[in-house]
Amino acid sequence: MLDQTVSELVKLKRKLYIELVSLACQDKLVEAEKLIYQLIREDTPRYRCCQHKERAILRERIKLALGFDIEDNIPIARLTELVDQEPLDEDIITILNMACDSCPIDKYIVTDSCRNCAAHRCLNACPKDAIYIISNKAYIDQDKCIECSRCKDVCPFGAINENVRPCVKACATGAISSDANRQATIDKDICVNCGHCIRGCPFGAIGDKNRIIQVTNSLLNPDQNTVAMLAPSFPGQFGYNVDSATLKTALKIMGFNQVIEVAEGADKVMQAEAEEVLELKDKGANLMTSSCCPAFTELINKNYPEFTENISTLTSPMEVTAAKIKKENPEAKTVFIGPCLAKKSEAARHKTVDEVLTFEELLCMIVGWEINLEKLSPIEEFNDPISDEARSFPASGGVTAAIRSELSESDKSWINFEIASGLKKCSQFLKTYKPDNKFSFLEGMGCEEGCIGGPGRIINTKIAKKMVEKFIKSQKNNKSQKVKQIAEL
Amino acid sequence: MSDNRIQVEICIGTPCFLMGGQSLIEELEWLPYKYRSKFSFQASHCIDDHCENAPVIKVKDRVFENVTPEKLKNILDQYLTREVL
Numbered sequence: 001m002l003d004q005t006v007s008e009l010v011k012l013k014r015k016l017y018i019e020l021v022s023l024a025c026q027d028k029l030v031e032a033e034k035l036i037y038q039l040i041r042e043d044t045p046r047y048r049c050c051q052h053k054e055r056a057i058l059r060e061r062i063k064l065a066l067g068f069d070i071e072d073n074i075p076i077a078r079l080t081e082l083v084d085q086e087p088l089d090e091d092i093i094t095i096l097n098m099a100c101d102s103c104p105i106d107k108y109i110v111t112d113s114c115r116n117c118a119a120h121r122c123l124n125a126c127p128k129d130a131i132y133i134i135s136n137k138a139y140i141d142q143d144k145c146i147e148c149s150r151c152k153d154v155c156p157f158g159a160i161n162e163n164v165r166p167c168v169k170a171c172a173t174g175a176i177s178s179d180a181n182r183q184a185t186i187d188k189d190i191c192v193n194c195g196h197c198i199r200g201c202p203f204g205a206i207g208d209k210n211r212i213i214q215v216t217n218s219l220l221n222p223d224q225n226t227v228a229m230l231a232p233s234f235p236g237q238f239g240y241n242v243d244s245a246t247l248k249t250a251l252k253i254m255g256f257n258q259v260i261e262v263a264e265g266a267d268k269v270m271q272a273e274a275e276e277v278l279e280l281k282d283k284g285a286n287l288m289t290s291s292c293c294p295a296f297t298e299l300i301n302k303n304y305p306e307f308t309e310n311i312s313t314l315t316s317p318m319e320v321t322a323a324k325i326k327k328e329n330p331e332a333k334t335v336f337i338g339p340c341l342a343k344k345s346e347a348a349r350h351k352t353v354d355e356v357l358t359f360e361e362l363l364c365m366i367v368g369w370e371i372n373l374e375k376l377s378p379i380e381e382f383n384d385p386i387s388d389e390a391r392s393f394p395a396s397g398g399v400t401a402a403i404r405s406e407l408s409e410s411d412k413s414w415i416n417f418e419i420a421s422g423l424k425k426c427s428q429f430l431k432t433y434k435p436d437n438k439f440s441f442l443e444g445m446g447c448e449e450g451c452i453g454g455p456g457r458i459i460n461t462k463i464a465k466k467m468v469e470k471f472i473k474s475q476k477n478n479k480s481q482k483v484k485q486i487a488e489l
Numbered sequence: 490m491s492d493n494r495i496q497v498e499i500c501i502g503t504p505c506f507l508m509g510g511q512s513l514i515e516e517l518e519w520l521p522y523k524y525r526s527k528f529s530f531q532a533s534h535c536i537d538d539h540c541e542n543a544p545v546i547k548v549k550d551r552v553f554e555n556v557t558p559e560k561l562k563n564i565l566d567q568y569l570t571r572e573v574l
Binding site for chain 1: 508
């Protein structure tokens with residue numbers, strides 16, 4: 001449960017989002033800079049050396065919240081005017097260098113297992129001469145150490161211990177390392193924008209660019225048609241008692257013209273994906289992977305390019321749904337709302353979806369709009385004819401189950417279904433995969449437990465799973481009731 | 490169970506939910522019996538306009554702001570010990 005505890009740093013970030021949206025709603029966004037002094041005062045809790053540093057970091061957070069790079073050296077008041085011209089960017093994860101504590105965790109420490117052996121391989125391996133022998137034991141001068149791991153690798157006693165920083169630990173791709181000053185850096189050629197490092201860093205030193213203000217402005221513009229696309233993992237994320245109809249009502253109050261379930265696109269994807277499986281098998285291929293998770297497909301594209309050909313050629317449910325909306329209404333602005341950060345990158349790459357919000361960001365917007373979902377009475381229920389399988393996509397194994405439901409018993413018998421949830425498990429599968437004579441289908445998900453474990457989630461993953469199931473059941477009731485009504489007529 | 494228990498309201502209105510009210514509700518499941526036998530917990534939609542300092546709980550007539558799962562236990566403990574004395 002601990003991972004769900006909202007830390008003071010997360011609260012500060014959420015408060016900032018709420019205040020920014022609130023200012024935008026009052027057409028006072030130009031005053032955004034005052035939030036720095038409003039949110040960080042003498043009496044607010046302190047996490048850094050002084051309030052000035054705290055404020056400087058918040059200033060960078062405001063830039064990110066407006067969708068800009070922290071390097072953009074433009075006054076915030078000016079940025080608030082430029083906000084609508086700023087395009088969606090593919091790189092969304094940034095290290096806030098000022099907030100990075102350059103974790104003084106000594107990455108390599110000599111333990112008591114050191115026997116001061118005659119070989120002194122550690123001493124010889126160190127490229128920086130950072131190792132000395134002091135009182136019969138090797139000692140690492142941490143000021144000289146560049147964390148290259150050579151001493152650890154060569155020690156015959158395994159006496160050198162490796163401590164891993166939280167950001168590095170959270171990153172399954174190995175994109176985060178420390179530079180010469182021990183500041184965290186992200187290798188953009190490896191990073192898949194999954195966003196897990198943001199939750200990993202206990203100093204709140206990793207931020208993401210977001211689009212709350214762009215979406216808010218679009219909603220406030222009466223001439224702009226804005227469509228909300230809700231990812232299938234939404235049930236429960238906005239309050240345990242908040243049902244789908246209440247959420248839909250709130251979105252309509254905020255100015256979304258239409259609220260659409262992305263599960264609708266998932267329905268089409270699963271049919272086409274099952275057909276593709278059969279097609280590939282006939283062509284004699286050995287492996288096909290799912291394509292709906294952008295963190296997973298990027299993991300392959302960037303880190304395992306030999307498998308690029310094996311990714312399903314289908315676009316994700318998000319894009320299928322957006323394409324349908326655009327076809328009906330080319331002027332509409334499509335806003336995907338989900339638990340995912342990598343979807344922001346995907347949207348920027350493919351340009352079918354205009355904006356992406358996480359559940360966390362949307363809930364901040366709802367609060368900024370001064371809507372209390374618990375007090376709202378629902379007006380409009382979802383009643384789209386969507387299959388239960390498509391609505392089950394967000395939990396690990398959901399995509400596989402959906403594809404299985406599309407295949408005949410004999411087709412299923414020659415397919416090896418594999419499920420990997422979490423980038424670590426995906427990497428493991430790809431590293432160890434050897435083609436055999438049975439055709440394999442891999443469901444690859446960037447987050448543990450699937451999308452419901454995404455970094456933009458609000459509630460506990462286990463509860464989220466139950467809430468998705470509950471929503472599916474409630475929709476089933478609606479459907480059977482409708483059938484009854486029709487029969488009675 | 491006789492209901493001489495102390496009333497505790499936990500706000501799950503949207504501002505409180507966003508600021509960690511959900512983790513308070515989750516915490517309830519893990520509370521030892523000694524708390525559950527002395528307190529009765531209820532969810533509230535909004536407690537007296539304290540949204541600025543969410544999440545908020547109310548024990549009897551007193552409102553506590555910025556509550557975390559750790560603080561929740563401390564607050565309840567205060568009431569427990571007072572009763573014992």
